Amino acid sequence: MLDAIVVGGGPAGSAAAAVLAGAGCRVLVADRARFPRSKPCGDYLNPGCAGVLDRIGILGEIERTALPVPGWRIVAPDGAAATTAFSAGTGFAVPRRTLDHILLARAAAMGAAVIEAARVTALDRGPGWVRVTIERGVGPGGYEHLSARLVIGADGLRSAIARMIGAGALPRDGRFTVGAYLEGLDGTGAPGERPPGEIHFARDRFCGIAYLPGGLANVTIALPAGALRTWRGDLEAGYWTALRAFPGLAGRLARARSVGRLRASGPVGYRRRQAVGDGVLLAGDAAAAINPMTGQGMFLALRGGELAARAALRTLDQGGPTRRALAAYDRERRREFGDAFLVSRILDDLAFRPGAINRAVRAMAGRPALGTRFIDAVGGVSRAAAVMHPGLLAALLGIA
Ligand SMILES: Cc1cc2nc3c(=O)[nH]c(=O)nc-3n(C[C@H](O)[C@H](O)[C@H](O)COP(=O)(O)OP(=O)(O)OC[C@H]3O[C@@H](n4cnc5c(N)ncnc54)[C@H](O)[C@@H]3O)c2cc1C
Structure with a gap:
């Protein structure tokens, strides 16, 4: 039996698989697509991603492949514009077709088995084991069963694994x-x-x-x-x-x-799900998706994949991935990502109040340090909570 099956070889799944394989686990990644494959995305990685890319050993390759994104130019509905720079680090822009292929290849190089054109269609669970049904190709006999001690569901926004464990529905609005x-x-x-x-x-x-x-x-x-x-x-x-x-x-x-x-x-809108079930962890968009406007999704996916793998390693070491044993992962996610979710929801609301955006952009244009504090917080350079400071919000909204 495998230690872990990772469903989905996007950023969350590849990061999780790379960490698990690097720790000596027997891990398999199944993705319904053949790579390289495209994915609707803005192709932006915020500076917070660099740490994860470094830990899984591909930061150098991304630096050679991507264009750096040193900051953001924000243009208001009335045409006012502010150009802001991160105080440290850089974001990256790289097509997902290229990035996701590099990430999956890294998981494979670390020792993960990878099967493509392999859609997971069912999940059965018992004490200490999870079995997935994988559809490969078409026609009778085109499916197989594989078992592992746990499953990481990293199969994106419309996650079949989340549905199978009853973790909650998709965003309806957005x-x-x-x-x-x-x-x-x-x-x-x-x-x-x-x-x-x-x-x-x-x-x-x-x-x-x-x-x-x-x-x-x-x-x-x-x-x-x-x-x-x-x-x-x-x-x-x-x-x-x-x-x-x-x-x-x-x-x-x-x-x-x-x-x-x-x-x-x-x-595309905000949706957070329960990220654990018996023998199952969810990571990336399968666990929580936010409005793409803030450019945090890739960080949540990469870091979430890393956290899921570490939680999996802990529970595998401690004798079994029960829901109780995995619950710490949910808490860890809340601790690490709670601020980002909150900021994302607030910005989602503010973004469509033209008067507020016009004032905020003028404030940033007049005080570049304000803009830097803002994009640092949203871009993972500083804690997202830094943007929740009343003084900063007041200054941004032009009321201080
Ligand atoms: C239009 C748009 C623009 C965005 N722009 C940005 C941006 O610029 N920056 C940013 O940080 N975030 C952005 N995001 C968010 C970002 O794309 C996601 O947060 C990120 O892709 C999540 O990664 P993931 O690995 O969780 O899921 P995905 O990248 O969706 O990967 C999931 C994988 O699972 C596979 N899969 C699905 N179902 C199954 C199954 N049943 N069996 C096997 N495999 C399966 C899929 O083939 C896929 O490869 C954007 C999102 C959208 C929609």
């Missing part, structure tokens, strides 16, 4: 996203300058931009379902019209064109 890789987007900085990421706000939507290697930019809009419906099925036309309506983008699109297809997804 915005829908439409993103594309653009070339020819005119920038705001001098040539050769390391461009910051950009986030542009409008009344009911926002647009995130990450500059990628090869002259491409990931440009993703998040908007309410009702607004998306008015595009009447013509995603391409709706996307370009929506881009032109952001005051900070209108004049920069003359040469821009999309490379590849537009990618739509959603709804």
